[in-house]
Amino acid sequence: MMHALHKFVLFHLLMSLGLQALGSDIINGKKVNEKSMLYMASVQNNKGHHVCGGFLINENFVLTAAHCDDLKPTSVVLGTHNLRKVDDSMRYRVTRCKHPSYDNVSKGDDIMLLKLSKKAQLNKRVKPVPLIKAEMKIKEKEKCHVAGWGYTETGGKVVDVLQDVDVPIINLKECKKKWGGNLPANVICAGGYGTKKGFCQGDSGGPLVCNGKAVGVVSFNNKGKCTYPDVPNVYTNISKYLHWISKILKQNKC
Known part of the structure; x- marks a missing residue:
């Protein structure tokens, strides 16, 4: 009951701010080649349902959004682009490391690390993505x-x-x-x-x-x-x- 109430209040808070941050995906996109984007992670709840996206940044951590913490993720799935094709070897339990300054989406700091319960099996289907360097600049219209x-x-x-x-x-x-x-x-x-x-x-x-x-x-x-x-x-x-x-x-x- 309290969890449901929390989600209800959060939803209306975001709507009043003109924001909607409870997940997002792709408009006018295309299916990803199975040999690319091997860093993608499906962040899932205790029922094994997808609740957020994430991405592997080394063999121990997945990066995601702090507001995903409200959806109580308990595991991530690595190594598949098709969520109907998941086995136990792809699933990793996680500990949530939310940014300490995060309060709500409107105030920013919307970032969270997920510590994997065991090292990710890096192979032809699982590979971390490098992060931007501090000195790198992103160009407008890039x-x-x-x-x-x-x-x-x-x-x-x-x-x-x-x-x-x-x-x-x-x-x-x-x-x-x-x-x-x-x-x-x-x-x-x-x-x-x-x-x-x-x-x-x-x-x-x-x-x-x-x-x-x-x-x-x-x-x-x-x-x-x-x-x-x-x-x-x-x-x-x-x-x-x-x-x-x-x-x-x-x-x-x-």
């Missing part, structure tokens, strides 16, 4: 990629097979303007505006990948509206959290 398993249209259904779409980076000043100045710090904007491509409900926490490096974490769109063009999609900027990530990876614990 084409990047976002992937996930969620809705392919507003009010749709989650999909079994991983989908991917290319999205352009949007100037942050322009993004803030389109959002009426109401954006948290340390974010990146890409897709959803000036294009019919972007993400939707069903897979928050997935990566924004530019030139083979993860630069952002899917955070929120506009009230769950996935009929684009709309206002820009918003991601947590990984480059602003490299020190925190590095510290946890070095300690190998939360």
Whole structure:
């Protein structure tokens, strides 16, 4: 009862802020080749249901969004693009390492590490993605990629097979303007505006990948509206959290 009430209150809080961050996936995308994006992770609850996306960054940790913590994930699945094709060897129990400054999506810091219960089996189907370096700059209009398993249209259904779409980076000043100045710090904007491509409900926490490096974490769109063009999609900027990530990876614990 209390858990249901918590989710009800959270939903209406996000809607009142003009945000919808309970998951997101791919609009106008395509199925991912089984030999690519081997870092993708399905973040799942104790019933084995997909609740968020994530991505492997080393053999011990998956990166995802902090707001996914509200959905109480207990495991991740690695090594498959088709969620109907999962066996026990692909599943890893997790400990959640939410960013200490995270309060809610509107205030930012929407980033979380998931510590795997055992080292990931790196092979031809599982491979981590490198993170952006602090000194690297992302150019406006640069084409990047976002992937996930969620809705392919507003009010749709989650999909079994991983989908991917290319999205352009949007100037942050322009993004803030389109959002009426109401954006948290340390974010990146890409897709959803000036294009019919972007993400939707069903897979928050997935990566924004530019030139083979993860630069952002899917955070929120506009009230769950996935009929684009709309206002820009918003991601947590990984480059602003490299020190925190590095510290946890070095300690190998939360």
